[in-house]
Amino acid sequence: xxxxxxxxxxxxxxxxxxxxxxxxxxxxxxxxxxxxxxxxxxxxxxxxxxxxxxxxxxxxxxxxxxxxxxxxxxxxxxxxxxxxxxxxxxxxxxxxxxxxxxxxxxxxxxxxxxxxxxxxxxxxxxxxxxxxxxxxxxxxxxxxxxxxxxxxxxxxxxxxxxxxxxxxxxxxxxxxxxxxxxxxxxxxxxxxxxxxxxxxxxxxxxxxxxxxxxxxxxxxxxxxxxxxxxxxxxxxxxxxxxxxxxxxxxxxxxxxxxxxxxxxxxxxxxxxxxxxxxxxxxxxxxxxxxxxxxxxxxxxxxxxxxxxxxxxxxxxxxxxxxxxxxxxxxxxxxxxxxxxxxxxxxxxxxxxxxxxxxxxxxxxxxxxxxxxxxxxxxxxxxxxxxxxxxxxxxxxxxxxxxxxxxxxxxxxxxxxxxxxxxxxxxxxxxxxxxxxxxxxxxxxxxxxxxxxxxxxxxxxxxxxxxxxxxxxxxxxxxxxxxxxxxxxxxxxxxxxxxxxxxx
Amino acid sequence: xxxxxxxxxxxxxxxxxxxxxxxxxxxxxxxxxxxxxxxxxxxxxxxxxxxxxxxxxxxxxxxxxxxxxxxxxxxxxxxxxxxxxxxxxxxxxxxxxxxxxxxxxxxxxxxxxxxxxxxxxxxxxxxxxxxxxxxxxxxxxxxxxxxxxxxxxxxxxxxxxxxxxxxxxxxxxxxxxxxxxxxxxxxxxxxxxxxxxxxxxxxxxxxxxxxxxxxxxxxxxxxxxxxxxxxxxxxxxxxxxxxxxxxxxxxxx
Numbered sequence: 057x058x059x060x061x062x063x064x065x066x067x068x069x070x071x072x073x074x075x076x077x078x079x080x081x082x083x084x085x086x087x088x089x090x091x092x093x094x095x096x097x098x099x100x101x102x103x104x105x106x107x108x109x110x111x112x113x114x115x116x117x118x119x120x121x122x123x124x125x126x127x128x129x130x131x132x133x134x135x136x137x138x139x140x141x142x143x144x145x146x147x148x149x150x151x152x153x154x155x156x157x158x159x160x161x162x163x164x165x166x167x168x169x170x171x172x173x174x175x176x177x178x179x180x181x182x183x184x185x186x187x188x189x190x191x192x193x194x195x196x197x198x199x200x201x202x203x204x205x206x207x208x209x210x211x212x213x214x215x216x217x218x219x220x221x222x223x224x225x226x227x228x229x230x231x232x233x234x235x236x237x238x239x240x241x242x243x244x245x246x247x248x249x250x251x252x253x254x255x256x257x258x259x260x261x262x263x264x265x266x267x268x269x270x271x272x273x274x275x276x277x278x279x280x281x282x283x284x285x286x287x288x289x290x291x292x293x294x295x296x297x298x299x300x301x302x303x304x305x306x307x308x309x310x311x312x313x314x315x316x317x318x319x320x321x322x323x324x325x326x327x328x329x330x331x332x333x334x335x336x337x338x339x340x341x342x343x344x345x346x347x348x349x350x351x352x353x354x355x356x357x358x359x360x361x362x363x364x365x366x367x368x369x370x371x372x373x374x375x376x377x378x379x380x381x382x383x384x385x386x387x388x389x390x391x392x393x394x395x396x397x398x399x400x401x402x403x404x405x406x407x408x409x410x411x412x413x414x415x416x417x418x419x420x421x422x423x424x425x426x427x428x429x430x431x432x433x434x435x436x437x438x439x440x441x442x443x444x445x446x447x448x449x450x451x452x453x454x455x456x457x458x459x460x461x462x463x464x465x466x467x468x469x470x471x472x473x474x475x476x477x478x479x480x481x482x483x484x485x486x487x488x489x490x491x492x493x494x495x496x497x498x499x500x501x502x503x504x505x506x507x508x509x510x511x512x513x514x515x516x517x518x519x520x521x522x523x524x525x526x527x528x529x530x531x532x533x534x535x536x537x538x539x540x541x542x543x544x545x546x547x548x549x550x551x552x553x554x555x556x557x558x559x
Numbered sequence: 560x561x562x563x564x565x566x567x568x569x570x571x572x573x574x575x576x577x578x579x580x581x582x583x584x585x586x587x588x589x590x591x592x593x594x595x596x597x598x599x600x601x602x603x604x605x606x607x608x609x610x611x612x613x614x615x616x617x618x619x620x621x622x623x624x625x626x627x628x629x630x631x632x633x634x635x636x637x638x639x640x641x642x643x644x645x646x647x648x649x650x651x652x653x654x655x656x657x658x659x660x661x662x663x664x665x666x667x668x669x670x671x672x673x674x675x676x677x678x679x680x681x682x683x684x685x686x687x688x689x690x691x692x693x694x695x696x697x698x699x700x701x702x703x704x705x706x707x708x709x710x711x712x713x714x715x716x717x718x719x720x721x722x723x724x725x726x727x728x729x730x731x732x733x734x735x736x737x738x739x740x741x742x743x744x745x746x747x748x749x750x751x752x753x754x755x756x757x758x759x760x761x762x763x764x765x766x767x768x769x770x771x772x773x774x775x776x777x778x779x780x781x782x783x784x785x786x787x788x789x790x791x792x793x794x795x796x797x798x799x800x801x802x803x804x805x806x807x808x809x810x811x812x
Contacts, residue, residue, distance in 0.1 A: 236740050244773060255769040259696035326708045326709050326710050329705055382563060
C-alpha cells in the first residue's frame, strides 16, 4: 500500500507526476492484493490515452473504512494479464478497455463488446460485431430454451437486450447486452470544459441529473481550487435527497405495479411527481436541470419557497407513508417480494455492487458516510441496511431511505445558511496535468468521476462510472435459479440505468 | 381490505382539472422564450455564443432566431442577455412543422394544428401509442410515462401507451436515434399498422439535443422515419406533451 498507491480524499487532486507508475506485473499484484486484503472496491478502472509507448491503465480503489481513495497506474501497449479471473468486479471495466482502446486483457472469460461503440485510439478490429449479433452465453441440453427480450421493451423504458437461458420456468443465466443508448459522451467530454459539458452531465442519466452534475462540479471545484459557499452546499444536498426521494417513491410504486398491487402503484406514481415538483420549485425543472453548477448552485430560493417546500414535503411524507404501509402490509405483495432474487453479501462483495443493492445485502456502503462531501460533512444520514438481499430488502431499504431523506431535507431547509450560492473563479481555468476524483452517493449508489487534465488545463481524459455500471451484473446473479416470471420485479428492484451504463 | 379502502379515501381524487383549468407551473419554470422586438441584432450576439446547442443564432448583420427544437431550455441565453431574452411560463410548444419552431424577436410561435380530418376521425377519441426510446437520458421517457398517473390521466382523453407496435396507432419517439437504435426504431415503425402517426418528444428526438452532430447519433427521429408532431423541451413538461397530443387530435382549440 505504501509506494504502490497514491492516497486521495474524495474530491482530491493529484499532480500527474505523483501518480505511481508500476510495471504491469506489480500493478496487477498490488491491485489484487489490496482488494483481497483490505476489502477495497474497484471504483474505476480505465485507460487514459498515453504517448507512443502506449496507454496508461489507471485503477481507483475505494477504501470504505478509511475514507480514502487509492490510485495507481501502469503503462500498457497491446495486452496485459486480466484482473477479472481473480477479481470479478473488474469484468465490465476490462471489457470496456478492450472495446474502446483495443487493449487485450488476456484471460478475461467473456470479452464481448460492452456497448458496441466505435473504437477510439486503437485501429478498428476487422470483424467488429453489429449490436445484438455477438454470441451470447449459452447452455445446452434437452428442454433448454432461450428467451430474447428487447431492445424495445413492453413498457415506456429505455432500450436494452436481455437473453435468458431457461429450463422450464427456471432461469439458469441472464445476460444483459446493452449499448443501445451509446451516444459518445466520454469522447465528447475531451478538450472540455465547454458549453455543453454540464448538459452532458445532467443527461448522463436523466433521473440522476443532480447526482452527476454534483460529481462533475466537484471535479471542477477541485481542479479550479474553488470553495463552494455554505448555502450552495446545503441547496445541493437538498436537491440530491429530493432526487433520491422521488426515485425511491417511484420505484416502490413500480414494484407494487409489477406484482399487480394497484393502490400503491397508483398513489406512488402520483407522489413521485409531487416530489419532482419540489425540485421544480428549486430551479424550475422537475429533474433539477440548471440547479447544480461548478462553484455552487445556478439559482437561489426565497423564504417563501422554503415555506412552500416544507408544507408540500409534509404532504409527500403523509401520502407516501400511507401508500407504502399498504404495500408492506399486503400478504400477497410480501409473498412475491420475500426470498425473490436474493443475493448474498459475499456475491455482492465479489461483484463490487454499490448503493441500495449493496445495502440490501447488509453491506453498509454509502459515500455520504464513508467519503463525506459537501453538506454531508456536517449533517450525517444513517446508513440503512437490510440483511436478506432479496427484492423485499431492496424495497425496504428504499422505504427507510425515503424516511431519512425526508428528515434531512426538512432539517436543511429549516436551517439554510445565508449568503451567496455560488463562487465562480475569475479566470475559470483548471490546474494542468492533474488527476481529480469525485465520488457522490447518487440515488442508485456510488457515482465516480475521474478527470485528467492536460498541459493546457483541459480534459485529456474523463471517466464516468454510473452506479449501474457495477450493478447490472448483480441483476444477472440475482436472477439465477429464479422463475422467469419474477424477472420484472427483480429488474425493478434494481432499477438500473441503461443510458448511465451506455454513456 | 378496510385499510385499502381507508387509504383510498385518504388519498382522494387527484386528477387535475386540465384542460378546463390551465396547469399550475412552478415560478421558475422555463417555458417558451421571448425575444424582445425591435432590439438591435447585435444585442443578441452574446446569447448566441452562450447557447450550448446552436439553437440561438445571431450576428450583427442578420436577425436573431431561436430554434425551439434544438433548445435545451437551460436559460444560458437569458442569463447572457437578460435585457432582450427571457423565458415565459408558456408551456404550449408543440408544432406540426419544424419551421414553426423557429422563434424571432416579437414573434409568437403558432400552436400545433390538428391532424388531417381522416386521421382525426380514426384517432380523435382513441389513440394508442408505442413509445420507443432511441437513445437519450430517460427523462423524456419518464415525463411521458407520467401521463398515465392519476394527476394527468391521459386515459380520460382516450390516449394510452401500449406494449406492442401491432396494437399501436403510432409511435412516440424519444432520444436522438443512436446508431445502435436506428434499426430497432425502423423495425418498430414498420410493425405499426397503417395509417400511423409519429410524435417526436424532446430536444433529442427533434434535433439530437445535447448530442447534436455526434457521429454516434442521427440528430433525431426524422432522420429515420417521418414525423407528424414535434414536442420541444429537455425534457418537455408532461403538460407540454399532453397539450401537443390533444391539439394534434383536435381535442383543444
